[in-house]
Amino acid sequence: MPRLFVEQLTVLDCAFLDAQRGLVGESWIVDLALDGELDEQGMVLDFGEVKKRLKRALDDTADHKLIVPAGAPGCAHTTQGDTLRLRFESATGAIEHRSPVAAVCLLEAAEVTADTLAAHLHSRLRRVLPPNVRGADLHLRHEAIDGAYYQYTHGLRKHAGHCQRIAHGHRSRLQIAVDGRRDERLERRRAELWKDIYLGTAADIAEHVGGRLRFAYRSGEGEFELVLPDDRCELLPVDTTVERIAEHLAAQAASERPGTKVEVRAYEGVMKGAVATRG
Numbered sequence: 001m002p003r004l005f006v007e008q009l010t011v012l013d014c015a016f017l018d019a020q021r022g023l024v025g026e027s028w029i030v031d032l033a034l035d036g037e038l039d040e041q042g043m044v045l046d047f048g049e050v051k052k053r054l055k056r057a058l059d060d061t062a063d064h065k066l067i068v069p070a071g072a073p074g075c076a077h078t079t080q081g082d083t084l085r086l087r088f089e090s091a092t093g094a095i096e097h098r099s100p101v102a103a104v105c106l107l108e109a110a111e112v113t114a115d116t117l118a119a120h121l122h123s124r125l126r127r128v129l130p131p132n133v134r135g136a137d138l139h140l141r142h143e144a145i146d147g148a149y150y151q152y153t154h155g156l157r158k159h160a161g162h163c164q165r166i167a168h169g170h171r172s173r174l175q176i177a178v179d180g181r182r183d184e185r186l187e188r189r190r191a192e193l194w195k196d197i198y199l200g201t202a203a204d205i206a207e208h209v210g211g212r213l214r215f216a217y218r219s220g221e222g223e224f225e226l227v228l229p230d231d232r233c234e235l236l237p238v239d240t241t242v243e244r245i246a247e248h249l250a251a252q253a254a255s256e257r258p259g260t261k262v263e264v265r266a267y268e269g270v271m272k273g274a275v276a277t278r279g
Contacts, residue, residue, distance in 0.1 A: 001134065004044040005033040010055045012140075013269045014105075015153045015169040016067035016112040019074060021196050022092035022232060025151040025169020026067075027269035028114065028140040030058055030121075036133035045133060053128055061124045062105050064162035066097060067117060071110040082222065092196075093212075093229035100222040103165040114140040142171065143270045148187035149173045150194040154240040155224060157204060157217040166215060166224035172267040176253050179260050186253055198226075198233045199240040242268040246276035254278035 012028045032054065036044045045054075069075060074089030084104050088095045097104075109116040118138045125136055155166030162168070176186045206216035206225075213233050216225040238244045246266035253262045260279055267273035 001035050002038055002044050003033055003035050004050070005031070006047070006050055007031050009050065010058050010063070011270045012058070012063045013168060013170050014062055014065050014067055015167050017069060017072070017075070017088045017095065018090065018112065019072060020091045022090040023095055023153050023167060023169075023198060023228065024196050025153040025171060027143065027169075027171040028117070029143060029270060031139040031141065033137040033139075034129075034133050035135040035137075036130075039130070039132050045130065054125060057124055057128045058121055061121055062117065064165055064168040065103055065105045066099070066165070066167040067105045067107060067112050069109050069111050069116070070106045071108055073110075077106070092232055094227075096225070096227035097167055098223065098225040099166060100224075102221065103162075103167075103224070143173070145173045147173065147175070147184060148191035149267075150191040150197065152194055152197045152199050154199040155204075155215070155217075155226070156239055156241060157201070157219050157224075158239060160220060164219040164221055164224075166217070166226045170267075170269040172269060172273070174249070174267065175265040176249070177263045178253070178257050183253075183257070186256065190249060190252070194234070196232070198228055199245065200233050200235050201239050202235045202237050205235075241274075242266055242272075243274040243276070246274040250276040250278045 008029050009032045010030050015025050018024050034044050077086035082100050084101045085098045107116055107120050118140050122138050149172055151171045153167055153169035156163040174187050174191055176183050200215055204215045204217050207214040211230050212227055213230045214227045236248055246264050249266055250262055250264040262278045264276050
């Protein structure tokens with residue numbers, strides 16, 4: 001039977017809840033293979049349709065969403081109208097989240113892994129496949145990164161698209177050059193400090209009580225709220241766009257390497273990001 005494949009059909013920039021790590025930013029690359037009979041064009045499926053119809057189904061299911069293991073013992077959620085509320089117990093502390101239903105992807109699983117998410121995506125994909133396509137194989141993988149990277153979550157209240165969702169994230173490489181030479185030690189130090197971090201905007205804080213931060217805002221999609229332990233957050237005085245993150249990282253690196261020229265390449269997921277310089 002003929003097989004069609006598309007490597008890196010899409011990248012799912014999302015976040016997920018984990019019993020040990022808490023709230024985790026993630027970027028999964030999705031590879032797809034289709035088995036089926038040839039249609040009247042002599043194709044399993046036109047690549048244009050793969051990129052349009054199938055990519056859209058995958059993105060609509062999980063991209064820029066909070067992936068929730070609904071079967072986890074520490075997970076409780078309720079839906080009222082278009083609003084979903086949840087509480088999740090983790091080793092890092094309790095996490096509370098409120099958002100429109102569209103900002104959350106619920107898995108019928110005890111944990112979020114590449115395999116459990118792929119199974120969920122596969123069930124959604126089957127609904128949009130034409131009759132001649134008999135099978136679909138999904139593979140989720142990470143970008144191969146030679147060096148430092150960190151995983152962060154954030155939300156951009158002013159964003160017109162899905163980045164406005166308060167808990168989505170990225171797995172991002174980091175490159176810092178000092179006087180034109182890469183400083184891998186500085187990269188590793190920052191990546192370790194920002195391991196599984198929530199990058200919050202100070203203006204979005206609604207409450208800070210008992211070692212917990214509550215972020216809340218209204219954006220185009222609706223009302224969003226997120227409550228986290230404050231030691232899992234770093235606050236920026238500006239919106240946490242990748243441009244601002246790069247500037248923030250460059251300022252910190254310059255303070256550690258005074259009198260030098262610092263250049264930071266901060267990635268937002270896979271193969272995209274921003275550059276900032278100081279000095």
